Amino acid sequence: MSDITPDGPRRRISLRTTRMEALSDGIFAIAATLLVLDLAIPAVTSKNVGHQLAEQWPTYVAYLVSFATIGNAWLNHSVITEYLDRADAILLRLNLALLFFVSVLPFPTHMLAEYLSNEGDERIAVTIYGLNLLAISGFISIVWHYALWQGLVTKDNSEADVRALTTKLDPSLVSYVVVIGIGLWRPGVAVVFYFVIALFMIIPFRTVLRELRHRRRASPPHPR
Amino acid sequence: MSDITPDGPRRRISLRTTRMEALSDGIFAIAATLLVLDLAIPAVTSKNVGHQLAEQWPTYVAYLVSFATIGNAWLNHSVITEYLDRADAILLRLNLALLFFVSVLPFPTHMLAEYLSNEGDERIAVTIYGLNLLAISGFISIVWHYALWQGLVTKDNSEADVRALTTKLDPSLVSYVVVIGIGLWRPGVAVVFYFVIALFMIIPFRTVLRELRHRRRASPPHPR
Amino acid sequence: MSDITPDGPRRRISLRTTRMEALSDGIFAIAATLLVLDLAIPAVTSKNVGHQLAEQWPTYVAYLVSFATIGNAWLNHSVITEYLDRADAILLRLNLALLFFVSVLPFPTHMLAEYLSNEGDERIAVTIYGLNLLAISGFISIVWHYALWQGLVTKDNSEADVRALTTKLDPSLVSYVVVIGIGLWRPGVAVVFYFVIALFMIIPFRTVLRELRHRRRASPPHPR
Amino acid sequence: MSDITPDGPRRRISLRTTRMEALSDGIFAIAATLLVLDLAIPAVTSKNVGHQLAEQWPTYVAYLVSFATIGNAWLNHSVITEYLDRADAILLRLNLALLFFVSVLPFPTHMLAEYLSNEGDERIAVTIYGLNLLAISGFISIVWHYALWQGLVTKDNSEADVRALTTKLDPSLVSYVVVIGIGLWRPGVAVVFYFVIALFMIIPFRTVLRELRHRRRASPPHPR
Numbered sequence A, B, C, D: 001m002s003d004i005t006p007d008g009p010r011r012r013i014s015l016r017t018t019r020m021e022a023l024s025d026g027i028f029a030i031a032a033t034l035l036v037l038d039l040a041i042p043a044v045t046s047k048n049v050g051h052q053l054a055e056q057w058p059t060y061v062a063y064l065v066s067f068a069t070i071g072n073a074w075l076n077h078s079v080i081t082e083y084l085d086r087a088d089a090i091l092l093r094l095n096l097a098l099l100f101f102v103s104v105l106p107f108p109t110h111m112l113a114e115y116l117s118n119e120g121d122e123r124i125a126v127t128i129y130g131l132n133l134l135a136i137s138g139f140i141s142i143v144w145h146y147a148l149w150q151g152l153v154t155k156d157n158s159e160a161d162v163r164a165l166t167t168k169l170d171p172s173l174v175s176y177v178v179v180i181g182i183g184l185w186r187p188g189v190a191v192v193f194y195f196v197i198a199l200f201m202i203i204p205f206r207t208v209l210r211e212l213r214h215r216r217r218a219s220p221p222h223p224r
Helices: A018-038 A049-055 A057-083 A089-104 A106-115 A121-149 A159-185 A187-202 A205-217 B018-038 B049-055 B057-083 B089-104 B106-115 B121-149 B159-185 B187-202 B205-217 C018-038 C049-055 C057-083 C089-104 C106-115 C121-149 C159-185 C187-202 C205-217 D018-038 D049-055 D057-083 D089-104 D106-115 D121-149 D159-185 D187-202 D205-217
Strands: none
Touching: A018 A057, A018 A089, A018 A106, A018 B018, A018 B089, A018 B106, A018 D018, A018 D057, A057 A089, A057 A106, A057 A121, A057 A159, A057 A187, A057 B018, A057 B089, A089 A106, A089 A121, A089 D018, A089 D057, A106 A121, A106 D018, A121 A159, A121 A187, A159 A187, B018 B057, B018 B089, B018 B106, B018 C018, B018 C089, B018 C106, B057 B089, B057 B106, B057 B121, B057 B159, B057 B187, B057 C018, B057 C089, B089 B106, B089 B121, B106 B121, B121 B159, B121 B187, B159 B187, C018 C057, C018 C089, C018 C106, C018 D018, C018 D089, C018 D106, C057 C089, C057 C106, C057 C121, C057 C159, C057 C187, C057 D018, C057 D089, C089 C106, C089 C121, C106 C121, C121 C159, C121 C187, C159 C187, D018 D057, D018 D089, D018 D106, D057 D089, D057 D106, D057 D121, D057 D159, D057 D187, D089 D106, D089 D121, D106 D121, D121 D159, D121 D187, D159 D187
């Protein structure tokens, strides 16, 4: 992509964000759906299928946490692209790095399911899993901060909105770092925390509360 | 996402529906296509391949019912987004919950295929399968009712259209609950019913009849 | 979807074609890519890997024919949606039937690869494969004829264009029926024919020839 | 598609590029995500899982190189479609050929991972892998040159931009040919080179350097 332009000393290629959005939606969708391939069907044995399913609980926990994490990453990503005006060559690459960690998540998820409740190896599996979650959150923050820094965000967003998204993205990084530390010491506890983080991110407790409180005060905005 | 805005006491982030549609189309497409991975190829043995294929009928029944259910869910979902004006943060999350149950469907489908005609375990497999179908239908209704409640639907739709979609979505919930009940008692019969429900949803019998009746009366609208 | 409208005695819901296109592109893309999962990696044995790959030729032939057929179906489908003005509820369902046969293609492709050069069962595999190709071609024609019949095609297309697409879609149906017949008698020959049909569809021999002839006569339209 | 039109001696059907972009994004996304299916989970054995993961290094190298190559192909492809005004029937077919080689990449990637550090067969695996990378780069160049030749590129791009993209796409072809040659002689060295090529393509060293240099001189364009 050319670097010298008539407009000034430097110029970056400026791209529509549609293809970046399409590739991202594709990879988010596929990664979320591929997770299901790891849900093994209990074999037809003398054992009751209900018991067998119950024994597979680590698989289901890993599946839920990963799906919720991918879902939340997609939510944040779609808010970011809502604000984006255009993309440049570096933003697309940072986004590819994010998509790399999204698309690889089924692998540590599978490892987690395999090694959970398997003393010794559990620690390695939980740590690799946590690092992957951290990388996803980290690159979402990096994409957002890069877009802000380079002025790729549409001008008509209020300062408050932009600041609100920033204060939403960055704290999750800290919580992942803390839980990875906990996991080195107590892997099982870390998995519970990853589940809680995912739940908190995916269920907008504050919004729901506010909505309910609001509803008691006023009539619904669009009654039918 | 910020909650206090200059416009009034509360404000929700308002998003285009394009990315929600793209992620949904991706997950519907992948879930529908992943089902085929469970169609096992008969091994090359002394046995005739035709016989082997015929013996695998539960796999094909499960495949057909699941494909038809996903197809019908997509149909309803695309009518809903046709009416949507914009999305908010909670709608996106309800949609993610719907997509969770769509993307997980290959798992109970596989279980159904494995355990059908396997007395005892068949009951558990059929019930889990039915609960998954119910969850898909349920979350489609929830997404629609939430959008109506929050006024996310474009204003230029006639009351009649909106009511028509509502009366189309809700009855399927009842039929799923009834068939899950039947399945606890007679699993094989429930599968037949799931197939019939899917057929009724996917083949618009009333529209076809009307179309044919109309055709006899008038000339086709666009003859060539 | 409501059937009685203020505009007249009957009314169909009229939908944008964007979601139908998105779901279709998703399923075409996934079906085409899933085919690669059937390309088995030769095991690390004493045997030379080159020899092993050469022995797997039926897999590669099946892969190529299926990819070319899906590619060609997508080409025709994208020309059809280019002409479409809007969709109705039945068109979406006919399109879902088409997508069903597209998404199921990896299964008979796998069977074909497994049973080719396996006398006896080969006949069944080749016939099922041919019926799948016929169903894809058939539903593409049905979607197109239905859209014409119901006046869902944009008015600004010339009669000639519309007729040209029709005369392009329908003959392939005849050739598939003929080759299925041949396959009942000589399965191996039918596979060669399926390959030839796919090649003829995917390589626009006439256009290339015309282009070359045109080039000799005139200068390229956009020289740089 | 009709060839004789009232507008002149010849005419090609002119299509929007949206469906071509959607199919391409789908196949790029799926091919990139399917790669993860080849990352085998170490079995639960007496052996330490960390050691087992370390022993699988060829798998991870192959995964990284393939993901980076697909990512870079997508980057170039999205710049090309940014310039495209419309598509014709041949461009769509050339694009399908490109997508064929993108979607098949998981196969040689798997072979590479299997045969790396396996003297004798390694050579064949590395060569097939290199030919696949060359085919992807080659067809991206062909799509671009065909679009230029046929005047499918929007007129409002500066000559400099267009030339810049051309000089970016073509040299990678040469480097692949050279490394395939090296691989016939020293397969392991070729894999290192494929990794280096992918890194150079994916990390825009020059842009980053320029950006940093620019930053030192001036204030960031959009400070917050």
